[in-house]
Amino acid sequence: MDVCVYGCAGCGAELTAPVARVPLPPETHLTYGHGWLPPLMEPGTYAVDPEPSGPPYGAFEDLSEAEAEARGLFAPVWPLSFGKSGRIVVAPGDSRGTVLIPEHGGDSCRGVCAGALPTMACAACGLLVASRVDDCGLWQAVWYEPDAVRRMPATAPAPARPSGPVPPVLPDGWWNPRLEAAAGAALAPLLRASGGGPVALPDGAVGDVFGRALRRLLPAGGPAKRAGLAGPGLPGDGLDIALVPYDPATCEPWRPPGGPATVPLPASVWAYLAGPAETSPVPASGTLPHGVLRDDYPLPDHPWELFRPDRRATLRTLARMPEVRLPWLRALYERC
Numbered sequence: 001m002d003v004c005v006y007g008c009a010g011c012g013a014e015l016t017a018p019v020a021r022v023p024l025p026p027e028t029h030l031t032y033g034h035g036w037l038p039p040l041m042e043p044g045t046y047a048v049d050p051e052p053s054g055p056p057y058g059a060f061e062d063l064s065e066a067e068a069e070a071r072g073l074f075a076p077v078w079p080l081s082f083g084k085s086g087r088i089v090v091a092p093g094d095s096r097g098t099v100l101i102p103e104h105g106g107d108s109c110r111g112v113c114a115g116a117l118p119t120m121a122c123a124a125c126g127l128l129v130a131s132r133v134d135d136c137g138l139w140q141a142v143w144y145e146p147d148a149v150r151r152m153p154a155t156a157p158a159p160a161r162p163s164g165p166v167p168p169v170l171p172d173g174w175w176n177p178r179l180e181a182a183a184g185a186a187l188a189p190l191l192r193a194s195g196g197g198p199v200a201l202p203d204g205a206v207g208d209v210f211g212r213a214l215r216r217l218l219p220a221g222g223p224a225k226r227a228g229l230a231g232p233g234l235p236g237d238g239l240d241i242a243l244v245p246y247d248p249a250t251c252e253p254w255r256p257p258g259g260p261a262t263v264p265l266p267a268s269v270w271a272y273l274a275g276p277a278e279t280s281p282v283p284a285s286g287t288l289p290h291g292v293l294r295d296d297y298p299l300p301d302h303p304w305e306l307f308r309p310d311r312r313a314t315l316r317t318l319a320r321m322p323e324v325r326l327p328w329l330r331a332l333y334e335r336c
Contacts, residue, residue: 002251003158006046006088006149008097010127015144017094018154019046020161023246025266026313027181028089029053031137036111040139041091044159054083054114054131054143055106075319075333086146092132095142097123100132111135118145161248165272173304182269183209184313186243190227191217192321193241193261196328200224205273206243213309217332227263229274230256245270311336 002021007014024047025040041047051072060068060076068074098120106115111134118128120142129148134140168179190199190210198221199214201207206229230236231245236256244254245267253264265273318324318333 003154004151005154006090006144007152008122008125008127008129009148009150010122011125012152013097013122013124014152015095015097015122015129015149016046016090017044017096018156018158019044019090019094020158021045021251022047022161022248023251023264023266024049024089025178025181026185026317027139027178027310029316030177030181030310030312032177034109034136036134036136037139039091039093040141041089041094042161043091043093044161046088046090046094049087049089050085052081052083052085053087054081055116056082058082072320074322075324075330077316077319084146088144088146088149089141090144092134092140092142095120095130095132098130099123101128104128104131108135109137111138113138114143118148163271164268165275166266166268168272169303173302175303175305175307177310178266179209179269179272180308180310181313182266183307184310185317186210186263186265187213187309187314188317188321189261189263190214190241191318191332192323192329193227193263194218194225197222198224199241200226202228205275209273209307210309212306217335229270230254230260230262231270231274234274236260243270243273 003018005014005018006016022045028040028049057079060078060080101119101121102112104115104117104119105112112119112132113135114131114133118131120130120132121127122129127148130142130144132142166176166179168176170176187210198218201211201214225240226238227241228236228239228243230239230242231254236242239260241263242256242260243263243265244256246252246264247254248267253262255262314336315333323329324333
């Protein structure tokens with residue numbers, strides 16, 4: 001597991017707690033509503049954004065076709081960052097030894113957002129090293145500038161990361177945006193792997209999450225490719241398309257045997273999809289038939305509306321696939 005601390009490139013002071021690398025969450029650059037969001041990253045973790053991120057922003061039309069392809073963009077995207085690539089993101093609680101400079105922030109509302117200059121300086125030498133983000137609608141995070149910090153050996157292990165499925169429904173009755181974003185990002189490779197034909201999904205959570213979108217976007221009838229879950233404990237035998245988790249140790253998608261097309265998911269989202277259906281916490285007794293649930297316990301949270309993958313995550317992911325230039329997939333991109 002890749003565990004390190006990040007230190008100031010100017011004086012070497014430690015600027016983070018020990019952190020372990022994880023994949024960049026699919027919801028990273030998506031905004032939600034006008035309230036405060038929780039931290040983007042779990043404690044003790046960090047991720048690296050391989051693409052340009054943060055200000056300044058520009059128009060996709062400012063790029064030539066060759067420049068867009070060099071950046072891995074094959075369809076229009078908005079907003080388009082012309083900032084630095086390789087920024088490192090951690091939870092705010094894992095930041096160390098910095099001083100906030102709020103006047104460097106951008107046009108924020110009820111918090112702080114990134115501006116033209118980093119909003120955090122090294123407390124030891126004053127080098128501008130990072131930007132704090134906690135404005136309404138934005139995931140709380142600290143983004144370190146890749147040229148202002150350097151990796152250093154960790155003197156202690158990173159804290160144990162929480163494991164288990166993502167809670168699908170929030171206490172207020174709305175779907176968890178982390179699940180919506182992950183499903184939206186996964187929908188793009190699902191569409192690519194479909195080849196433009198129908199896809200057969202298993203019953204249960206997988207069908208609930210992806211079924212409506214695939215029925216709207218893909219034709220019905222004819223031979224269908226079989227999609228389902230594969231991963232630890234689920235070999236995925238006979239699948240044409242495998243929904244797989246990221247390996248927490250390598251940050252690479254799990255590779256099932258047989259070579260089906262793979263659709264990666266955050267481990268917590270995959271765990272939710274692979275979990276058992278609703279079961280009674282109280283053993284049924286007496287003459288209740290098998291499969292009948294007792295009704296004398298509180299039901300789990302149910303959302304206000306049917307599930308929809310986040311369209312923005314689908315578009316962001318499709319735009320970065322060379323296959324989006326195929327006429328049938330570009331037509332789906334335009335429909336989304």
